[in-house]
Amino acid sequence: MTATDHKAQEIVLRLDRITKRFGALTANDAISLTLARGEVIALLGENGAGKTTLMNILFGQYTADEGQVEVFGKPLPPGNPRAALAAGLGMVHQHFTLADNLTVLENIQLGTVPLWRAALGQAKARAKLAQLAADFGLGVDPDARVGSLTVGERQRVEILKALYRDARILILDEPTAVLTPQESDALFDTLRRAVAKGLSIIFISHKLHEVMALSSRVVVLRHGKLVGEVETAGTDRHALAAMMVGAEVTPPAVTPITPGPALLTLREVSTPSIGAAPGLNAVNLALRAGQITGLAGVSGNGQAALSDLISGLISPQSGSLEGVGRMRWSSRAAIAAGIARIPEDRHKTGTIADFSLTENAILETYTQAPYSRWGLMNWHAAEEQTRHLIETYDVRCPGPHGPIRQLSGGNMQKLILGRVLDAAPRIILANQPVRGLDIGAISYVHSQLLAARNAGAAVFLISEDLDEIMALSDVVHVISEGQLSPEFQRGEKTAAELGLWMAGQGFDRAA
Amino acid sequence: MRLEPIANPGLGRRLGFPAAALVVTVVIASLLAAIAGADPLLTLGLVLKGAAGSKFALLETLNRATPLIFTGLAIAVAFRAKLWNIGAEAQLYAGAIVTVVLGTSVLSGMGAAALPIVGLGAMVAGAVVLLGPVVLKTRFGVDEVVTTLLFNFIMLLLVSYLLEGPMKDPMGMGWPKSAPLDRALRLPRIAEGLRLHWGFGVALIAAGLVWFVQARTTLGYEMRAVGLNPQAARFAGIPVNGVLVKTALLSGGLAALAGFSEVAGLKGHLSQDLSPGFGYTGIIVAMLALLHPLGVVVTAIFVAGIFVGADSMSRAAGVPTYIADMMLATGLLLMVLAIGLTKFRVVRG
Structure with missing residues (x-):
């Protein structure tokens, strides 16, 4: 299909200059998009690029500040999920929305018929389901309980659920994230059949080879803007990787300095897997003074385990941590060892939303004088420290007393930065430190990390944004399925080459 | 319809909705009285008179409020750390048992000087009773709502066994009650000639201390942090399980003081009807007080007033006392709704 070709076809979905702002952050900036009948669009972008916001607007979970959505030529009323379903939109979420204790058939009927009529429609529903399953190659036992199905089967049920409601436009949010390669192949087969029957698909993914294999058109989002459509x-x-990398945030100037000794060393460290997320597999890592070590990788490849390990939340199952003293490994031991920890989720892990700025500012140091003596809190000293942080780290807020949830993400992050950087830490763990921040806050966080590095701290930067990693890091590792790549010097690898490592190439894997 | 959070609810909103809840409660209670065949206004007047219409009535209300302050504090402390202690009733009885055991045997000859030791012993017993469920929670993830609730029944059956067996009063004419506490170990009256005992004073001191612990101590800060966001607390290095255990010790000890004060201050012996559900009513008291320790004192007196007033009203007007329970239940539900409405706005669409 060529560029001129699809325009001639029937347009089933048209997004017109959709804009959505959350406070100072523009999550979607005038995004326009069309989807033709029988077309598969891949929506590429990092976390925080605005994909989810865009889909939530489409499904009526959010109302756009500007712009409108047209489905089959008719404008879609904003903020109304029921209307979106009725218009023929079907969504398959990354996290399934199925009831484990009901059967496949019951799950599919759920919400389509009033409760007191579900029994009457069973035979008809069963026939329709069987027809759909045969048409799309989605074999699944209608009477099996969803709780007993595999992940791949559950996803089939999700798709069947959308098809059962006569969806003409399917949206799949990272559908292969939880699938094995074989299940992914089966999924692609199903999606091709769907397209052949005239359905249209929007496919959200990070994985470039899937995008290449399935889509007819690729749309790239970055920081809320549509930056490419090919x-x-x-x-x-390579071209897609380059488009994702882009160059919107001016990279801060990184002047090379000679790194010092390793302050934290991981030797052959392994950790157990956490649910579906892999643990670490014999990881060797050295964080050196005066150096930013970047960790690139696709989300869910062991970053969480590595971050939790260095944060003190989990201990190595085997292997050792060197340079952190001999205390039993814990959050407190990590703090005592001089590790400043900037957690991935500042709302859930980094702060306590209903606590004031003051109470949040001393969360890691509250046991120490002057904040606490003989078991009594000295709130005066704590408040003084908070005022100092607010001033030094430019936290825009009404004052130290209000709850921290009233702050924007950027200001919240500045307070967390202040909390951990004020004690001049030896080691800094920054896990996705700029996710969801606006550009001003991003450059502030980056400059603070660089200043700490120049002052001799060992900085470990974890990010899914390859561009951020490449701009800031002196050395880069790539993580994939819990394994760490060798250390690459700044400029040694191109983005595309790192992208291949991120996809798992280059690792020595037992078959 | 959906709820939209309000960033900074105004004073009118924060006072108006709870006040409206009280008014609606009174209206519903009046309706119930009318259905029971009494004059609603007269009934209401009788409740007020019975609760606070005379010095005797007022002191009776304060006496009834005393165990409710203790159990209310126990629950407020635990709920603040999101430790769902539904077992204050069991902890109360544990405190009562130990009070009687110590007060009729080893310490019976020591006079009033032994009172603090008896109280402490009771607290330890209550703390131990809550410790079991909490260790099960922190070690194995067992839901403490279930375990603490079930402990109430275990403890009631234990009391029943003790009163029919080892602790039965030999002079009790066959009634299932324990031997009486040594006279010297009874909590003294606050003033000569007043029916109010020092348990009430201890309860007020306890409320002040709990407030101090929560607002001013490191432990209080930890308990609030664990209650609001255990994930962030753990990340920051707060020993979440340790804090839960300390919270349990404090909560169980406070609930046990209710048993201590009822035995040593009021009844003088242990019986199966020592507590008409003070442990459960304490939940209502704590929730109405929004878990604030000083608020607990106010709501405990309020709730006790409704009970005492309704008792006296039912005798005077011939209306069942169950109306008091229904008033409290509607009052609680409406207050929870009102509190929700001070924080959220209902939006259509």
């Missing part, structure tokens, strides 16, 4: 046939993985 025919898949006319592009390749």
Whole structure:
């Protein structure tokens, strides 16, 4: 299909200059998009690029500040999920929305018929389900309880659920994130059949080879803006990687300095996997003074385990941590060892939303004088420290007393930065420190990390944004399925080469 | 319809909705009285008179409020750390048992000087009773709502066994009650000739201390942090399980003081009807007080007033006392709704 070709076709979905702001952050900035009948669009972008916001607007979970959505030529009323379903939109979420204790058939009927009539429609529903399953190659036992199904089967149920409601436009949010390669192949087969029957698909993914294999057109979002739209046939993985990397945030000037000794060393460290997320597999890592070590990788490849380990939340199952003293490994031991920890989720892990700025500012140091003596709190000293942090780290807020949840993400992050950087830490763990921040806050956080590095701290930067990693890091590791790549010097690898490592190439894996 | 959070609810909103809840409660209670065949206004007047219409009535209300302050504090402390202690009733009885055991045997000859030791012993017993469920929670993730609730029944059956067996009063004419506490170990009256005992004073001191612990101590800060966001607390290095255990010790000890004060201050012996559900009513008291320790004193007196007033009203007007329970239940539900409405706005669409 060529560029001129799809325009001639029937347009089933049209997004017109959709804009959505959350406070100072523009999550979607005038995004326009069209989807033709029988077309598969891949929506590429990092976390925080605005994909989810855009889909939530489409499904009526959010109301756009500007712009409108048209489905089959008719404007879609904003903020109304029921209308979106009725208009023929179907969504398959990354996290399934199924009831484990009901059967497949009951799950599919759920919400389509009034409760007191579900029994009457069973035979008809069963026939329709069987027809759909045969048409789309989605074999699944209608009487099996969802709780007993595999992940791949559950996803089939999700798709069947959308099809059962006569969806003409399917939206799949990272559908292969939880699937094995074989299940992914089966999914692609199903989606091709769906397209052949005239359905249209929006496919959200990070994985470039899937995008290449399935889509007819690729749309790239970055920081809420649509930064590229290309025919898949006319592009390749390298070009797509380059488009994702972009160059919007001016990279801060990184002047090379000679690194010092390793302050924290991981030797052959392994950790157990946490649910579906892999643990670490014999990881070797050295964080050196005066150096920013970047960790690139696709989300869910062991970053959480590595971050939790260095934070003190988990201990190595085997292997050792060197340079952190001999205390039993814990959050407190990590703090005592001089590790400043900037957690991935500042709302859930980094702060206590209903606590005041003061109470949040001393969360890690509250046991120490002058904040606490003989078991009594000295709130006066704590408040003084908070005022100092507010001033030094430019936290825009009404004062130290209000609850921290009233602050924007950027100001919240500045307070967390202040909390951990004020004690001049030896080691800094920054896990996705700029996710969801606006550009001003991003450059502030980056400059603070660089200043700490220049002052001799060992900085460990974890990010899914390859551009951020490449701009800031002196050395880069790539993580994939819990394994760490060798250390690459700044400029040694191109973005595309790192992207291949991120996809798992280059690792020594037992088959 | 959906709820939209309000960033900074105004004073009118924060006072108006709870006040409206009280008014609606009174209206519903009047309706119930009318259904029971009494004059609603007269009934209401009788409740007020019975609760606070005379010095005797007022002191009776304060006496009834005393165990409710203790159990209310126990629950406020635990709920603040999101430790769902539904077992204040069991902890109360544990405190009562130990009070009687110590007060009729080893310490019976020591006079009033032994009172603090008896009280402490009771607190330890209550703390130990809550410790079991909490260790099960922190070690194995067992839901403490279930375990603490079930402990109430275990403890009631234990009391029943003790009163029919080892602790039965030999002079009790066959009634299932324990031997009486040594006279010297009874909590003295606050003033000569007043029926109010020092348990009430201890309860007020306890409320002040709990407030101090929560607002001014490191432990209080930890308990609030664990209650609001255990994930962030753990990340920051707060020993979440340790804090829960300390909270349990404090909560169980406070609930046990209710048993201590009822035995040593009022009844003088242990019986199966020592507590008409003070442990459960304490939940209502704590929730109405929004878990604030000083608020607990106010709501405990309020709730006790409704009970005492309704008792006296039912005798005077011939209306069942169950109306008091229904008033409290509607009052609680409406207050919870009102508190929600001070924080959220209902939006259509």
